[in-house]
Amino acid sequence: MDVGGIVSYGVFFLVIVSVYGLLSLGLNIQWGFTRLFNIGVAGFFAVGAYTSAILTTPPVSDRLGGFDMPFVAAMVVAALLSGFVALLIGMPTLRLKEDYLAIATIGIAETIRLFFNNEAWVAHGVRGISGIPRPFQDHVPGAYYNVAYLIFMIVMVTLIFMALQKAVKSPWGRTLKAIGEDEMLAQAMGKNVVRFKMEALVLGAMIMGLAGALYAHFIQFISPEVFVPLSGTFLVWVMLIAGGSGSNKGALLGALVIWGLWSITDLITNLVPVGYAVKAGAIRVIAIAVALEVILLMRPQGLFGKEKTFTSGRKG
Amino acid sequence: MAILEVDDLIGGYNEVAILNGVSIRCESDEIVAVIGPNGAGKSTLMKSVFGLVPVTSGSIRFDGRVITGIRPNRLVRLGMSYVPQEKNIFPSLTVEENLQMGAFVRTEPMDEAMAKVFALFPFIAERRKDVSGALSGGGRQMLALGRALMLDPKLLLLDEPSAGLAPLVRDEIFEKVLEIRDSGVAVVIVEQNAKKALEMADRGYVLATGRNQAEDTGRSLLENAEIGKLYLGSN
Amino acid sequence: MPQLLANGIVFGCIIALGAIGLTLIYGILRFGNFAHGDTMSLGAYLALLFVGLRMPFLAAVGLAIGVSIVVAVLIDRYLYAYIRRAGPIILLIASVGVALFLRNVILLIWGPDLEYYSREIQFAVHILPGVRLKPYEVFIVLAAAVLILLVHLFLKKTKIGKAMRACADNLDLAEVVGIDTRRVVLWTWAVGIALAVSGGVMLGVENGLRPAMGWELLLPLFAAAILGGIGKPYGAMAGGLVIGIAQEVSAGYVSTAYKPAVAFAIMIIVLLVRPQGIFGGRRRWM
Numbered sequence: 001m002d003v004g005g006i007v008s009y010g011v012f013f014l015v016i017v018s019v020y021g022l023l024s025l026g027l028n029i030q031w032g033f034t035r036l037f038n039i040g041v042a043g044f045f046a047v048g049a050y051t052s053a054i055l056t057t058p059p060v061s062d063r064l065g066g067f068d069m070p071f072v073a074a075m076v077v078a079a080l081l082s083g084f085v086a087l088l089i090g091m092p093t094l095r096l097k098e099d100y101l102a103i104a105t106i107g108i109a110e111t112i113r114l115f116f117n118n119e120a121w122v123a124h125g126v127r128g129i130s131g132i133p134r135p136f137q138d139h140v141p142g143a144y145y146n147v148a149y150l151i152f153m154i155v156m157v158t159l160i161f162m163a164l165q166k167a168v169k170s171p172w173g174r175t176l177k178a179i180g181e182d183e184m185l186a187q188a189m190g191k192n193v194v195r196f197k198m199e200a201l202v203l204g205a206m207i208m209g210l211a212g213a214l215y216a217h218f219i220q221f222i223s224p225e226v227f228v229p230l231s232g233t234f235l236v237w238v239m240l241i242a243g244g245s246g247s248n249k250g251a252l253l254g255a256l257v258i259w260g261l262w263s264i265t266d267l268i269t270n271l272v273p274v275g276y277a278v279k280a281g282a283i284r285v286i287a288i289a290v291a292l293e294v295i296l297l298m299r300p301q302g303l304f305g306k307e308k309t310f311t312s313g314r315k316g
Numbered sequence: 317m318a319i320l321e322v323d324d325l326i327g328g329y330n331e332v333a334i335l336n337g338v339s340i341r342c343e344s345d346e347i348v349a350v351i352g353p354n355g356a357g358k359s360t361l362m363k364s365v366f367g368l369v370p371v372t373s374g375s376i377r378f379d380g381r382v383i384t385g386i387r388p389n390r391l392v393r394l395g396m397s398y399v400p401q402e403k404n405i406f407p408s409l410t411v412e413e414n415l416q417m418g419a420f421v422r423t424e425p426m427d428e429a430m431a432k433v434f435a436l437f438p439f440i441a442e443r444r445k446d447v448s449g450a451l452s453g454g455g456r457q458m459l460a461l462g463r464a465l466m467l468d469p470k471l472l473l474l475d476e477p478s479a480g481l482a483p484l485v486r487d488e489i490f491e492k493v494l495e496i497r498d499s500g501v502a503v504v505i506v507e508q509n510a511k512k513a514l515e516m517a518d519r520g521y522v523l524a525t526g527r528n529q530a531e532d533t534g535r536s537l538l539e540n541a542e543i544g545k546l547y548l549g550s551n
Numbered sequence: 552m553p554q555l556l557a558n559g560i561v562f563g564c565i566i567a568l569g570a571i572g573l574t575l576i577y578g579i580l581r582f583g584n585f586a587h588g589d590t591m592s593l594g595a596y597l598a599l600l601f602v603g604l605r606m607p608f609l610a611a612v613g614l615a616i617g618v619s620i621v622v623a624v625l626i627d628r629y630l631y632a633y634i635r636r637a638g639p640i641i642l643l644i645a646s647v648g649v650a651l652f653l654r655n656v657i658l659l660i661w662g663p664d665l666e667y668y669s670r671e672i673q674f675a676v677h678i679l680p681g682v683r684l685k686p687y688e689v690f691i692v693l694a695a696a697v698l699i700l701l702v703h704l705f706l707k708k709t710k711i712g713k714a715m716r717a718c719a720d721n722l723d724l725a726e727v728v729g730i731d732t733r734r735v736v737l738w739t740w741a742v743g744i745a746l747a748v749s750g751g752v753m754l755g756v757e758n759g760l761r762p763a764m765g766w767e768l769l770l771p772l773f774a775a776a777i778l779g780g781i782g783k784p785y786g787a788m789a790g791g792l793v794i795g796i797a798q799e800v801s802a803g804y805v806s807t808a809y810k811p812a813v814a815f816a817i818m819i820i821v822l823l824v825r826p827q828g829i830f831g832g833r834r835r836w837m
Contacts, residue, residue: 039647093822096826098639098643100777103583104815104822106770107811107818110812111811114811115812118806118808234647234651237647278662278663279658279662282656283655285654285655286651288651289649289655290652292645293645296637296641296645387726388727388729389726389731389732393729400724403721403724406716406724407721408716408719409720413716416713417717417730418729420728420730
């Protein structure tokens with residue numbers, strides 16, 4: 001293993017961590033502050049990725065494409081479309097008990113995945129979209145592209161992190177926290193709770209959509225397999241819980257730690273003979289599932305969360 | 317010996333003390349009324365006695381033994397019954413099934429107990445197979461009372477049994493409470509309608525801000541102009 | 552069309568069995584059990600194990616039910632009981648973790664390939680004009696009907712069954728009245744799991760066994776329970792049949808790959824129009 005290889009792996013690793021960091025930040029607004037139970041992260045992730053991919057790839061005969069949009073525009077549209085999907089989901093469910101939102105988000109994520117899986121005319125179905133262009137590719141020498149992208153990602157994550165930190169301290173952010181802690185009380189104080197919840201849901205979804213777009217342009221290939229509930233949703237939840245729900249720092253740290261664990265288990269299981277690959281994969285998932293339960297039993301507030309946030313908020 | 321002795325009870329939800337040192341007594345053959353303004357801690361007192369609300373200090377003695385902290389489903393076995401103010405029946409069960417649930421801990425057959433309840437409340441006897449959710453407010457209240465009697469309790473705790481009922485129905489309920497007392501069951505009743513409660517009670521306590529304010533026979537409290545002005549309002 | 556309807560009824564029975572268990576657990580234990588689908592898988596695979604050990608089929612199913620109940624009660628007592636304090640949503644997250652755990656343990660032990668209880672091939676038989684069903688499909692419908700009847704009698708006639716209905720109505724009052732809520736919790740798990748395992752086995756008979764078989768059913772299960780009204784077992788039964796029929800009939804109009812989306816769409820409509828379901832179960836309004 002040469003140094004170049006390790007550095008290269010490290011850069012790749014950190015880019016993915018940044019993508020997951022954004023997903024976690026988005027989930028933190030929804031769940032960490034406002035206690036919205038979104039189990040459909042993968043869906044918003046997928047919408048963002050596919051939208052940006054379709055909008056930027058050159059025309060292809062057997063699927064949508066050829067819009068030839070500039071990257072920034074495509075990413076913005078991707079984020080907006082994710083937000084719009086969140087709006088549609090939120091309308092029937094936000095007035096009701098949290099579990100309804102949960103099952104609705106599972107449903108929408110699955111439906112989105114099925115849609116992209118089957119409607120080959122949209123996005124090539126199972127074969128996915130390949131050859132997704134990379135932003136500013138012409139300006140950076142090939143060998144250093146990944147590093148440049150990493151820097152780009154770090155900038156994006158930092159900007160969004162700082163914006164969210166400000167949002168947390170703003171009146172808007174405080175209202176979200178109030179709703180998360182005690183919905184009935186917030187309602188009694190005259191806050192339009194449904195509107196705030198919707199805003200949190202949509203904003204979180206937009207960040208997740210952006211993460212999807214950033215992922216698509218880096219890896220240059222996406223298919224429905226990327227957005228399965230395990231790696232698309234469950235992992236993000238474990239990240240946020242491990243890092244500490246309600247803490248933006250926790251979201252980012254959780255992304256680093258859990259993706260690190262996940263990658264290590266990947267490296268280990270790669271050592272296993274090919275015939276056992278699927279079963280080794282199963283062990284990885286079991287390990288993460290057990291890790292989650294252990295965290296929930298022993299330290300549900302994660303690394304940076306406050307213990308107080310885990311007395312059950314009265315939902316009325 | 318009093319069937320119920322509450323001494324200097326301090327307690328409440330979470331860390332907020334609603335009861336700040338309340339004491340009451342009830343003999344085994346009397347009706348004791350607990351009255352006072354809203355927020356006085358009357359309902360909380362009931363719930364503390366029945367083990368539903370945590371007690372920080374003070375003691376509760378039932379039939380001679382200390383019961384502070386004992387859970388409700390054990391108190392039921394010891395001979396105490398509690399009728400909450402609202403949501404006090406199982407709406408999707410029939411009248412008969414509600415009564416059967418009242419006798420859940422009983423291992424012997426319950427026909428006798430049920431017959432006694434039906435004799436006391438012919439209104440629900442006629443509707444024994446009806447789904448209880450369809451009963452009127454008065455019917456539900458009678459059912460709730462009947463359910464509480466299924467285990468032949470020594471003490472009955474009633475939390476505002478007349479709340480939300482029309483005056484005629486209310487009077488009927490109070491009549492029944494008197495009959496229950498006459499059959500040998502001690503009753504502690506919390507009531508907003510202080511006048512009616514004191515008319516029927518043997519003794520009464522006035523509570524305010526979680527403390528005892530007055531104690532006397534029902535009649536004396538009724539005739540006490542001070543009490544009337546401060547706590548009885550226009551009821 | 553009659554064929555699609557018949558298929559729908561078969562599938563609907565399977566969903567109904569799972570949904571009744573889910574709604575009982577939801578209504579009495581106040582717990583949306585996201586591991587319920589994978590519990591069905593667990594039961595199906597356990598039965599497969601016992602059939603492989605040369606046990607007669609019904610005995611294998613019975614034993615699978617027994618083992619699954621023990622597993623469920625242990626998980627409840629040693630995991631959920633502690634996590635419950637952290638709030639209902641954390642409990643849901645924990646159950647998602649359990650679901651993932653069960654599914655991957657199955658994957659680990661049995662691998663991803665399709666398994667069957669028996670290699671014997673049955674041929675579809677004409678039952679009614681335009682309807683052909685395999686004998687075991689008819690058996691599924693009959694067995695489901697019998698099980699549902701048993702559950703009905705249990706809830707209506709036995710003391711603990713009535714206590715379960717009482718707890719679903721008002722758990723706090725049940726405590727006050729003296730009902731042994733711990734026993735009710737155990738029986739709720741027992742009945743819920745027994746039904747889930749039965750449904751899982753039937754699914755395995757119908758479609759073969761795959762590790763994700765139960766997880767894929769989760770959405771239809773919840774849709775059926777919500778449609779019928781949370782906490783209402785008869786509602787879940789009706790909901791299961793509706794969802795099953797809707798999914799199968801939809802094959803006449805949209806690609807079969809979208810079947811889960813049909814359940815989802817129905818659920819969203821119910822949530823928009825009448826969130827307490829047909830029979831008026833639990834719901835929370837702001």
